[in-house]
Structure formats: structure tokens, C-alpha cells
Amino acid sequence: MLKTLPLNKRGIPASRIALGCMGLxxxxxxEPVTAENVKQGHEAVEAALDIGINFFDHADIYTRGKAEKVFxxxxxxxxxxxxxxxxxSKCGIKLMEPGDRSNVFDFSKEHxxxxxxxxxxxLGTEYIDILLLHRPDPLMDPEEVAEALHQLKTAGKVRHFGVSNMSAAQIKLLQVYCDEPFIVNQLHMSLAKISWVDAVISVNREPWKDITFPEGTIEYCRAExxxxxxxxxxxxGIFSGRSLDGQPENIVNTAAMVxxxxxxxxxxxxxxxxxWLMSHPAAIQPVIGTVNPGRITACRDAGKLELSRREWYDLYVSSRGEKLP
Incomplete structure (x- = not known):
């Protein structure tokens, strides 16, 4: 049986799955937003609503603001x-412009x-329900961030706050200065991106060279x-129909198991x-990135399935490509 979402525990009636709108x-x-772009958006939203999704995830940079314009x-x-x-929605990234060397992360109050x-x-709305700080900014001044969030909350522009791609230590630092609780952490996790699980079983073991997921992040988020x-x-889509040409053996084998x-x-x-994600007791909320109505509909049963412990571990070990110690 699926665990209750932490968002639901806070009185936010979020659906078990969210639709990510980066593809709109x-x-x-x-280039300007077209009628075809808007039509695609309507079809994606309708497909999501049809399977019970009421949570929609944006960022100010998605298709350079056009995803939000479509919505x-x-x-x-x-x-x-x-x-x-x-x-x-999310903020904190400045996309590279002609002449720039790179994108820049910016948690300044002004930005x-x-x-x-x-x-x-x-978006043509007076408020957003949740604002995420998109990627950690090494030059972040937490007091300045706190001032910005307090101003947004007081003005009624944002109801709740969260982060994306942050470790427990980074969230803790922000929380020292911010009165409002951070209620979301959005991370790259899937059956193909399993370092968040590897980090758990690597404690007191020589870490594998590709483990970079900050130890304790999942545990901290659950505790808070x-x-x-x-x-x-x-x-x-590598486990659900995409070509597997050139993929390593562990991915091919896992796709067959799926x-x-x-x-x-x-x-x-x-x-x-x-x-597989939703069976984890941390009550993970997947943010599916497809805007294809057929693929959205294909996710309908995810919240109804029950994987056994053996099935969950078999998928994990297969994707990992290495037996557990």
C-alpha cells in the first residue's frame, strides 16, 4: 500500500504523480508560441487530468519561458x-545568451x-502554490534568499517553498535563515538513476567511483x-519502448524484466x-516529463500496483548491474 505524500500530510491535495511541463x-x-503549441498543451493537460493528476511542474527557463506562456x-x-x-515553478538559473560561456545559477534577491x-x-495567475530554488548556487547568501522568500510570501505571490537538486546540508543551511519551511526537494531519481539507493547501501563500504548522491539526503527529507x-x-523511455541500441547490458536486461x-x-x-519509485516508503512523487497524451495515459496504473520486495530488489539489482554485498 502506497504511503501518504508528505504534501498531503501538510494539507496540500497533491496527486500521487505530477506532470512536468518542460516539453511544452x-x-x-x-520563436513565438504557436496555436499548435497551445493545442499540444491542452491535450497533455487533459490526459493528465483524466488519470487523476492535478499537480503541474514548471520552471521559468523551460523552453525559455514558453512552457509557462502556453499554460x-x-x-x-x-x-x-x-x-x-x-x-x-522554479527559479534560479540564467540561461546562456550569445557571448556567454555558460548558464549561471543565481539565488540573489533581485533575481x-x-x-x-x-x-x-x-502564467496569468496571481500566485503559484510552490516555488522551488532550481539548482544550488555556490554564491548563495541564505539571508538574502530568506528576504526574497519572505517578501514573496507576504505579497501572496507564493504559498509554499521548496528546492531542487539539493543535499540535506544545503537545505539545512537555508532553513536556518528562512522562516518558511522547505516542503519539497526535487531530485533526479529513476530505475536508471539509482545512486540515491546506492548511497544507502554504501555506508561503511569503499564507495563506488560513480556514487555522488549526498549521503543522508533521503533520510533528512523523510525525517523533516x-x-x-x-x-x-x-x-x-529506455525501459518502456525506446531503442536500446548502444545501451549497456544492465539496461537491456532491466528493460526486459520491466x-x-x-x-x-x-x-x-x-x-x-x-x-518501482512509488513503492519506496519515502512516498516519492514522480514528475513525469512527457507531454505525449498516450504516454501520460500509460502511467495510469502506477499508483495501483504493488511490487513485492523481491520484485523491487530484482529491478534494482538488474539496473545496478552488480549483485548486492
Missing amino acids: GGGWNR GQIFRERPGLREEIILQ ILNSVDGTLTR NIQLQAWGPLAQ KTLAEEKNTTPEAIVLS
């Missing part, structure tokens, strides 16, 4: 939808406030009732892959 708006360019148009064309859903104002304008969200939970389990349980490979 066309390319990552400055804003959907709100205008579908009156009442805004109050039926939970809206999450956070300006980013949220831009998000609200593009912080919602763990998984971005990339479908692993870009297919077999899906057939045995009369469901889809997508549902098996998500169920």
Missing part, C-alpha cells in the same frame, strides 16, 4: 482550471523576485516531512517503472 512550448528558442493561454481558454490544480514576477505574468519529487522518473513484469501484471512498462 516548442523549442528552446525565441497561461490554457488558463485563459479553460476558465476555472487554475483553482482545480496545484501549480509549481528571485524578478523571476517570480515573470512567471506570474506568463519534505516531499521527495523525482524528475526524469521514466528514464527517457516488460515481463508489465505482461504478468497486465499493465504498461511505464506503470512498472513508476511503481
Whole structure:
């Protein structure tokens, strides 16, 4: 039986699965939003609502703001939808412009406030339910972040706050200065990205060279009732139909195992892959990144499945490509 989401424990009626909206708006360019982009958005939203998803995840940078613009148009064309859903967005990344050497991470007060104002304008809404700080900024001043978040909360522009891609230590530092609790941590987790599990079993062992997941992050989030969200939970389709040409043996074998389990349980490979995450007692909320209505619908059974401990470990060990100690 699935554990209750920490968001639900806080009185936020979030669905067990969220829809990530990075794929809306066309390319990552400055071309205008088209009628076809909006039509695609309507179809993705409708497919999500049909399987019980009421949680939609954005970021100010997704397709250079066009994903949020598409959603804003959907709100205008579908009156009442805004109050039926939970809206999450992120800020803190400045995308590379011509002449720049790289993207820049920016948690300055000015950037956070300006980013949220831009998000609200593009979405055509007065508030967002949850704002995430997108990626850790090495130059972050936590007191400055606290000032920005307090201003956003006081103005009614943001109801709750969270982070993305952060360790327990980074969240703890922010929380010392911020009055508002951080209630979400969105991390890269899937059946293909398993270092969050490897970090658990590597304690007191020589760490494997590719383990970079900060030890204690999952445990801290569970202890503090912080919602763990998984971005990339479908692993870009490598276990649910994407070509496996050039993939290593462990991925090929795991894809075959997923297919077999899906057939045995009369469901889809997508549902098996998500169920593997959702079966974890941390009550992980997958943020599926597809905007293809068919693939969204294929996730329908994920919250109904029950994987046995043996099935869960078999999938993990297969993906890991190495037996447990």
C-alpha cells in the first residue's frame, strides 16, 4: 500500500504523480508560441487530468519561458482550471545568451523576485502554490534568499517553498535563515538513476567511483516531512519502448524484466517503472516529463500496483548491474 505524500500530510491535495511541463512550448528558442503549441498543451493537460493528476511542474527557463506562456493561454481558454490544480515553478538559473560561456545559477534577491514576477505574468495567475530554488548556487547568501522568500510570501505571490537538486546540508543551511519551511526537494531519481539507493547501501563500504548522491539526503527529507519529487522518473523511455541500441547490458536486461513484469501484471512498462519509485516508503512523487497524451495515459496504473520486495530488489539489482554485498 502506497504511503501518504508528505504534501498531503501538510494539507496540500497533491496527486500521487505530477506532470512536468518542460516539453511544452516548442523549442528552446525565441520563436513565438504557436496555436499548435497551445493545442499540444491542452491535450497533455487533459490526459493528465483524466488519470487523476492535478499537480503541474514548471520552471521559468523551460523552453525559455514558453512552457509557462502556453499554460497561461490554457488558463485563459479553460476558465476555472487554475483553482482545480496545484501549480509549481522554479527559479534560479540564467540561461546562456550569445557571448556567454555558460548558464549561471543565481539565488540573489533581485533575481528571485524578478523571476517570480515573470512567471506570474506568463502564467496569468496571481500566485503559484510552490516555488522551488532550481539548482544550488555556490554564491548563495541564505539571508538574502530568506528576504526574497519572505517578501514573496507576504505579497501572496507564493504559498509554499521548496528546492531542487539539493543535499540535506544545503537545505539545512537555508532553513536556518528562512522562516518558511522547505516542503519539497526535487531530485533526479529513476530505475536508471539509482545512486540515491546506492548511497544507502554504501555506508561503511569503499564507495563506488560513480556514487555522488549526498549521503543522508533521503533520510533528512523523510525525517523533516519534505516531499521527495523525482524528475526524469521514466528514464527517457529506455525501459518502456525506446531503442536500446548502444545501451549497456544492465539496461537491456532491466528493460526486459520491466516488460515481463508489465505482461504478468497486465499493465504498461511505464506503470512498472513508476511503481518501482512509488513503492519506496519515502512516498516519492514522480514528475513525469512527457507531454505525449498516450504516454501520460500509460502511467495510469502506477499508483495501483504493488511490487513485492523481491520484485523491487530484482529491478534494482538488474539496473545496478552488480549483485548486492
